[in-house]
Amino acid sequence: MELVMSMAIIGGLGLFFAIVLAYAAQRFAVEEDPRVEMVIDLLPGANCGACGFSGCAAAAEKICCGEVPVDSCIPGGKAVCDSICEVLGVAAVASEGRKVAEIHCLGSRDVAPDKFEYQGVHDCKAAMMYSGGFKACSYGCLGLGTCVEVCPFDALSMGANGLPQVDTEKCTGCGVCAKACPRGVIHIVSADRKAKYVPCNSHDRGKTVRQVCEVGCIACRACVRACPNEAITMEDNLAVINRDKCDDCGKCVEVCKRGIIKDVGKVLVVA
Template sequence: MLILYAIATLGLIGLLFGLFLAIVARVFTVETDPRVEAVKEVLPNVNCGACGYAGCVNFAEAVVHGETASNGCIPGGKDTAKAVAEVLGQEVTEHTPLVATLFCIGDYGKTADRFIYEGIEDCAVAGDFNGGFKACSYGCLGLGNCVRACPFEVIRIGLHGLPVIDREKCSGCGLCAKACPRLLIKILPLSDDGHLVFCSSQDRGKTVSKACKVGCIACKACVKVCPQEAIVMEDNLAVIDLAKCNDCGECVLKCPANTIHKRSAIPSEGAALAAIAEEVVSETA
């Protein structure tokens, strides 16, 4: 008899709660657009925020409500834009891939350290401490804030002390650019064309040449030699307008500090290490 009571009580409580939940669920239903879920399915779902929305769900909602274009997902690139447009039955819009580019090539061999830093492994903290341990107060400290910010894990700190960005895999979401306290990373259209000045120092030429072997010393040689007039001086720094640059390479030959390179020939980790090794050999000899 007792067991019947037990079963009845438990069953009744369960039934009551179940019914109550069912009623409440019916009363408090939230209407959701099934297209939002469908769009979210085709997004990368890393919630990087490069589209300007808090996460992939928010972006999906905005696309469905027509607040933003279907190619708004930067990391997803062409494929995602196409998939999103297909879900919504829209025309596929053009999409230019972007890539993160580091505007500093002052590796271990090129820029000396002013002191040995043994604090917290964070570029912002190290940069605030006595102006940073690097001789150049604009240069990359190489403590990896960009590495930690990258949701796609395409950045690593190379053996030469600078971040190495995998241009093939970089989605151009721009989180590393935001994470860099010295604003050394810029997001540019992915292309091998054009030359760039790989330096961000706004110091005067004398200070730069003392601190770094490959810093822009603001000598204006490139400005004068450029037949396209694509180079201008801004804050002691030569800046090349990629829209005007026709890849003639005159500036590379003229630059006394070797700061200008073609974009397809950004100084690599291997070359930097070889240069450091050569220097060590010549010093010991």
């Protein structure tokens, strides 16, 4: 009798839940947008977070609802944007093209000294908390490689000079490193930009820059005067080259007293 009762009760409970669940599965069925799955497949799947969502799946959902533009995926670039447009049946939008990260600092240890010896946590953000960073220049790269660690695409590496280097092949311009850098040394720029740039991030006045760094921009304005296209402007004590106006003539390179106007891709050889 007891055996029958126990079987009946456990079996009955099982049956009861089976019926309830079967009923609930129909009664509470949620129709999901089939396009979301398709868009998830199209996205790179790196879950880098450059779009501002926690991952590609979350972004796909928002793209399908129309809450964010179809070109929200920065690493995916134009190719992904176009295929998403196809799935969603919307007109293709003009994308800005591929972007890459650019390191705006040349101040390796030997040319830009430290103001004290830092022995704390090996992380740029942690170093920044300690008296604003150990580097004498308060704008330059700290060189602890936080950007290298956060890069979801393995595109950054620490060079022999203690500065990060961008592998432009691997870099997707997602901007995760730029957000992680506590000193804002990394800029996200168009991949087909003009080569000349000023690899300095210092907004200090010339005198201060001279004291803390051998390769910092001292805001002497020589390049501004030399540029035939008026592409160079002085923004808060730092020469900035407008890449749309620049034609790579190289006159600024000749006049730069500190020799720091460089061609992108040629700065990496500094040992």
